[in-house]
Amino acid sequence: MEVTSTETRAVLSADKPVKLFASSDERFRAAVDSPVQGDAPADWLSRPGTEFRLLNYAFGASGSGEVYVSRSMGSVLDNVNRWLKQFEQKDLDQVEVDALEKVSMLGGQAVWVQAEGSYASGMGKPTVEGFALAGTIAQVGADIYTVKMVGPKDEVTAERVKLAAFVKSLRMAE
Amino acid sequence: MVEETNQDSSAAMQRRKSLPSLVFHFLAGFPLATVLMLILLLQTWLATLEQVDYGLHATLRKYFDPQAFYIIGELRLPEEIGGLALKIPMPGGYYVLGLFFINLLLGGIVRARKGWNKVGNLISHAGILLMILSAAVTERTEKRGTMDFFEGETSNTAQDYYEYVVEVSEHTNGAPKEVHVIRGNYLADLRGESAPVRKVLLPSLPFDMEFTRYAPNGRVMSVSEMAPPAGTPVLDGYYIFDRPTNKATEIDVAACYAKISPRDASSIPSFILSGDVFQPHTVKVGERTFTFHMRKLLWPMPFSVKLDKATAEYYPNSTKPKKFESIVTRLENGSEAKVEIKMNEPMRYEGLTFYQRMMGRENAQLADSRPYSQLEVVKNPADQWPFYSLWVVTVGLLVHLLIKFYVFVVRINKKRANQPQR
Numbered sequence: 001m002e003v004t005s006t007e008t009r010a011v012l013s014a015d016k017p018v019k020l021f022a023s024s025d026e027r028f029r030a031a032v033d034s035p036v037q038g039d040a041p042a043d044w045l046s047r048p049g050t051e052f053r054l055l056n057y058a059f060g061a062s063g064s065g066e067v068y069v070s071r072s073m074g075s076v077l078d079n080v081n082r083w084l085k086q087f088e089q090k091d092l093d094q095v096e097v098d099a100l101e102k103v104s105m106l107g108g109q110a111v112w113v114q115a116e117g118s119y120a121s122g123m124g125k126p127t128v129e130g131f132a133l134a135g136t137i138a139q140v141g142a143d144i145y146t147v148k149m150v151g152p153k154d155e156v157t158a159e160r161v162k163l164a165a166f167v168k169s170l171r172m173a174e
Numbered sequence: 175m176v177e178e179t180n181q182d183s184s185a186a187m188q189r190r191k192s193l194p195s196l197v198f199h200f201l202a203g204f205p206l207a208t209v210l211m212l213i214l215l216l217q218t219w220l221a222t223l224e225q226v227d228y229g230l231h232a233t234l235r236k237y238f239d240p241q242a243f244y245i246i247g248e249l250r251l252p253e254e255i256g257g258l259a260l261k262i263p264m265p266g267g268y269y270v271l272g273l274f275f276i277n278l279l280l281g282g283i284v285r286a287r288k289g290w291n292k293v294g295n296l297i298s299h300a301g302i303l304l305m306i307l308s309a310a311v312t313e314r315t316e317k318r319g320t321m322d323f324f325e326g327e328t329s330n331t332a333q334d335y336y337e338y339v340v341e342v343s344e345h346t347n348g349a350p351k352e353v354h355v356i357r358g359n360y361l362a363d364l365r366g367e368s369a370p371v372r373k374v375l376l377p378s379l380p381f382d383m384e385f386t387r388y389a390p391n392g393r394v395m396s397v398s399e400m401a402p403p404a405g406t407p408v409l410d411g412y413y414i415f416d417r418p419t420n421k422a423t424e425i426d427v428a429a430c431y432a433k434i435s436p437r438d439a440s441s442i443p444s445f446i447l448s449g450d451v452f453q454p455h456t457v458k459v460g461e462r463t464f465t466f467h468m469r470k471l472l473w474p475m476p477f478s479v480k481l482d483k484a485t486a487e488y489y490p491n492s493t494k495p496k497k498f499e500s501i502v503t504r505l506e507n508g509s510e511a512k513v514e515i516k517m518n519e520p521m522r523y524e525g526l527t528f529y530q531r532m533m534g535r536e537n538a539q540l541a542d543s544r545p546y547s548q549l550e551v552v553k554n555p556a557d558q559w560p561f562y563s564l565w566v567v568t569v570g571l572l573v574h575l576l577i578k579f580y581v582f583v584v585r586i587n588k589k590r591a592n593q594p595q596r
Contacts, residue, residue, distance in 0.1 A: 001370055001371065001372050001373060002372075002373045002374075002375060003360050003372065003373075003374055003375065004374070004375040004376075004377065005354070005355070005356045005357070005360065005374050005375070005376055006376075006377060006378065007354070007355040007356075007357065008352050008353060008354050008355060008378075009352075009353050009355055009472065009473075009474065010352065010353075010474065011349075011350055011351070011352070011353065012330055012331040012472055012474055013327075013328060013329045013330045013331050013478070014329070014331040014333065014472055015343075015350060015353070017348075017349075018453055018454050018465060018467075019453045020345060020348070020456045020463060020465065021456045022452075022453035022454070022455075022456065024409075024410040024411060024412050024446075026452065026453055027451045027452060027453045027454075027455065028394045028396070028412055028446075028448070028451060028452070029396075029452070050396075142488075142534065142535075
């Protein structure tokens, strides 16, 4: 299982300056601030953002409820159906998505998505029963922004009003 | 009785044919051509259906890769009739095309009847041969990558679409001097929990490296975000979560576990390499400082390209591009040339083709943020051959049609001339 490598290349324009001796956190976590800001309820626990979560919160007594703001790919329709699929629900077509409730978000209109049942996040986590989803998906310029709340059904139901207020408070960072 | 005699005679003729002659007639024959074209038709159809589920790149590799000597095509029946997936074994498309090339060369050129009235046929067959040849040359030599830059930036680099490599650089005075490249083919087979460890000897460096558990689409996760699956190595609070690959494999992000073995026998902790990091890993070996970086293979261009202006227009209320245009300056040996690169209007220069691929802004929400452009860079000597081959086939068919028409007219005139005058 030994091989020898002697290939080299010259330094190119793509070789940008780097930070030497960066820690694992500096290497693997985004150091940039989120482009989105919002006023989260006081009882939501703020968590560090991740590569895919611009804003990240935990809520509820069970400790398994979470809310996060992401920038996503695809269309609003794609994202609605991706979420519904996580709850084993059938895909919607464009007409059905257009008929969903609308809320204001980041200067545009977002669709409000709800689902409940078995939740399979697809991130290697096991499927959990009795979960619910509430969230919004909006096309803002060329990007798709999502706010997703998932957790035990009772806890999500109890937090929906706060979630709506949080979505309304979202704004682009200066 | 007469029939028996004919059969005997035919058998005798067959016996008289030498083995090379039989092979030639088999390879040049219509039966083989028919079978090969049917297989190609089936493969094209199945690959078109399969790429919806598995992605274009993966499907093309499955059906037409030179390493695929045989393939199992998959045909999924509609749900209404059971939704069964039929498995259809067949030879690899690369070799079917190769055999078809030989068949057409022998049957359509070498053995074909020659003559002035067959010129069109021969030209058309030559055009199809050129088309198949271009596919083989493309398979063997083509390189594809992207060049990304913001307005005002200059680039002399293309980044490969698919291949992740490990780069090792020694830093003196804070900057790298030269970059050692460990190619992806040394890593790609180190998959899964029971992956072996591959030692890569680096003779010009004071250490060798070891790699294991390569994930073609691995995400580096913090244990604080998600508990690692049992048996997954955790290094400094992080581990590699091995995700399924995407249909569009170019968006996969590779990762692996790495270790360096200094020749002075000192011990240095293992670390994670990922294509999705903000900084490289740094290690001090003696008094020398080295960085370790996993990224897509970079290839230098023979000239530099400066992005002067990037223009993106979209259809109203959609992200569908209406117009993408990059105005660039090509810089080479002190000379400059302005070029406009638009959708379907690439820049071709020194064997490279630059297509307009993507456009965007540093911050999509701010109209005055810096625009960027992504060009697709293709190096393929056969780039234009399919285009030429279509012209050759067209000319051949046209010549054939004109000859047939001429023969028809001559025959009619002869017939009229031979008819008795009233």
